[in-house]
Amino acid sequence: MKKGLSGIIMQAIKTGQERGELADGPLPPLTLEYPKEARHGDYATNIAMVMASREQRPPREIAETILRWLKDEEEIIDRVEVAGPGFINFFLKEDYWRHFLSEADRQGERYGEGELGAGKRVLVEFLSANPTGPLHIGHGRIGVFGDALANILEKVGFEVEREYYVNDIGTQMELLGRSVYMRYLQECGKKVEFPADGYQGAYIREIARQIKEGEGDRYLPLPEGRVVDLLGQKASDVILRSIKDGLKRFRVSFDRWYREGDLYRRGLAPRILEELQGRGYIYELDGALWFKSTLFGDEKDRVVVRANGATTYFASDIAYHQDKYDRGYNLLIDIWGADHHGYIPRMEAAIQALGCDKSSFKVVLVQLVNLWRGGEQVSMSTRTGEFTSLQEVMDEVGVDACRYFFMLRRADSPLDFDLELAKKEGLENPVYYVQYGHARIASIFKKAAERGINVPTFSEVNASLLRLSEETGLIKRVAIFPELLEGMALSLEPHRLTSYLQDLAGLFHSYYNKHMVISGDKEMTKARLFLAKSIKAVLQSALGLLGIVAPEEM
RNA sequence: GCGCCUGUAGCUCAGAUGGAUAGAGCAACGGACUUCUAAUCCGUAGGUCGCAGGUUCGAAUCCUGCCAGGCGUGCCA
Known part of the structure; x- marks a missing residue:
């Protein structure tokens, strides 16, 4: 509908140009905004002010000219005014907003779903914490962020998959193995010195203790290198299982746990390095192999194979991302802790060296x-x-x-x-404020049911009774929900949903305190019950996207 | 040193594409329950948007410099 209005405005400007009342040339992009204040209308545009400099005329005069050629064939506009320094404010017909209520009602749970991502497959990779220790609160933040973002992308039509990259080989794993081994030796009564750089958490002792309890000292005679491998594997399995359990409780789920080890067993890293070498992006220096990331804007080139022959984490990451593309995703979204920000330029360089479009790879940093x-x-x-x-x-x-x-x-x-x-x-947390809004509506419905009143659908209601400013405000909030979802999906900013929820819940609480939903007026009761139903549905939907319960009572 | 992020009310933080009088919660103060849940509502108070320039009709938002904090700057991950 926003599109309809911009079409009308653009058409008016074109007509003005044809009549010679406005200067020719390409038009500036039209922006339509929701004014903060109701007295500034339903929509406002600054187009006249933007055009002022090239028109060499006062903005208000330009605005008047545009208005002269405005053709509102579908009659959605009630009135228009030029205001302030040159804004054009549009006041739409009353039933314009109510139309969205019928949409919301018709679509039910699907309300807000969009076509924005239609046909696009997106892979959201997040968390990917090393299985070397329990998740901490920073991981929680990333987990919730990734989960909510993925939910939102799905809602606006993307085909989304969530993936956790399990870093189950390499230096960290070896260190984990050594740490457990040392604790194991201590459990067996040996006096050993724990490595200074080892994992010192109590959970390591606990794992070692369980191994000792379950398997005795059978690892003692084996060669150290072999035991470190075995125990590292065991420990990471235990830790990964507890990570999975924790995330389940936290309502964060993944479609796939992608193991770096599998990447290796399939030989993907050497293969991709060979390919990059063939394209001239790899060179040798000081016994190591380097990737020319500076060609794509990185500040220095990066090692992919160390002098000791070991491939770096970066090398497997290149292979991993190539594999993501090979699996057919159009868009890759990586969510990283902000401490990895220095890693972005080299990864973007790698994406381009692979011949992929830079815009198909997006990193979102989450601060710790x-x-x-x-x-x-x-x-x-x-x-x-x-x-x-x-x-x-x-x-x-x-x-x-x-x-x-x-x-x-x-x-x-x-x-x-x-x-x-x-x-x-x-007790005061805003989440309860929002949840309470939902529970309150549920409670009203219970009351209505007691009195034998059904919660109606749009067609059973005379929606034109909903003309209080509070009601219009609530209807508008319900109406912009789909736009909000698209905005969040485009900007990758799911946090906007909480502001929206508090706004919507707040308006409802205020309305509730001022006006009775269920009253002696039968028609009004039906209309308000219907409005409440729309709000409840949106609250539930939005809370659901955040992975938060929408309770029927509190 | 260089790079990235942050700096908004006493505290924690929102402020979509640059817009009209910068918002919310908490904390403070004063009110509202014989009516659908007072986990709520209504009101009062609270601001040099880190500082200084610049861009323009218009800047918390864009640009430059500076200040403060965080992170990064590995043949670690």
Whole structure:
């Protein structure tokens, strides 16, 4: 419908040009915005002000000219005015907005679904935390972000798959194996010195203890290198299982767990390096193989095969991303912790060297979380084992509140998460505010049912009774939900959903306190019940996208 | 040193494509339950949008410089 209005405006400008009242030439892009204040209309455009400099006339005069040629054939406009420095404000016919209610009602749960992503396959890779320790709260933030973004992309028509890249080989794994091995030796009564760079968390001891308990000292006679491998494998399996369990509780799910080990067994890394070499992007220096990422804007070239013959993490990452393309995705979205930002230029370089379009690869950085407990910062190093795991935070704060809290912030804004505060906010947390809005409507419906009143559909209702400013405001919020979803999908900014939810819930709470939904007026009751139903559906849908429960009662 | 991110009310943070009087929650203060849930609502107070320039009809938003904090800057991942 926004399109319809812009069409009308563009047509008016063209007519003006044809009549010689406006200068010829390409038109500036038209922007239509929702004015913050109702008295500025339903839509406003600044087009006259943008055109002012080339027209050499005052914006208000240009606006008047445009209005003169405005043809509203479908009669959607009630009135138009020129305001302020030269805005054109459009006031639409009352039933314009109500039309969206019938759409919402007709589409039900599918309301808000769009064609934006139609036919496009997108792979969202996120979290991908190494299976060397429990997830911490920063992982939680990334998990929720990725999950919500994937949900939203799906909603607007993308074919989405969620993937977790499991880094199950290489240096970190070896270190994990050695750490467990040392603890194992200690469990067996040996006096050994624990490696300074090893994983010192209590969970390592626990894993070692279980191995000792279950399998005794059968690993003692084996050669160290072999045991380190075996125990590393065992430990990462245990840790990965607990990661999966934790994420399940956190309502974050994946379609695929992609193991770096599989990448190797299929020989994908050497193959892709060979191909890049064939294209002249690889050279040798100091015994190592380098990728010419500087050709694509990186600040230095990067090693892909070390002098000792081992391929780097970067090399497997190149192969991994090539494999993503090979699997037929049109768009790759990687969600990384902000501490990996230095990695972006080389990865973008690799994408281009592979011959892929740079715009088909997008990285979203999520800033890390600083955890506080009662004014004291909690250290979160996996290696030293000083952290509060995501599990503990979930237990303390609750999954709904935790997820909502994360989605309250922009991804690139650092987040201070104070456990005491989050718990204290348990009662005042905005998530309950929104959930309560949903529960309240459910409660109204219960009341209606007690009195034998059904919640009606659009066709059973005289929607023109909904003419209070609060009601129009609520209807508009329901109407822009699909646009909001598209905006979030395009900008990859799912956090906007929480602002929207609070806005919508707030308007409803206010409305609720001021006006009775169920009253002696039968027709009005039906109309308001219907409006409440629309709001409830949108609240439920939006909360669902965030992975948060929409309760029937609280 | 260089690069990226951040800086908005006492606190935590929103501010889509540059727009009209910069918003919300918490904290503070004062009110509203014989009516569908008071986990709510209504009101009051609270601002040099880090600082300084620039771009233009118009800047929290774009550009430059500076200040502060975080992160990165590996033949680690």
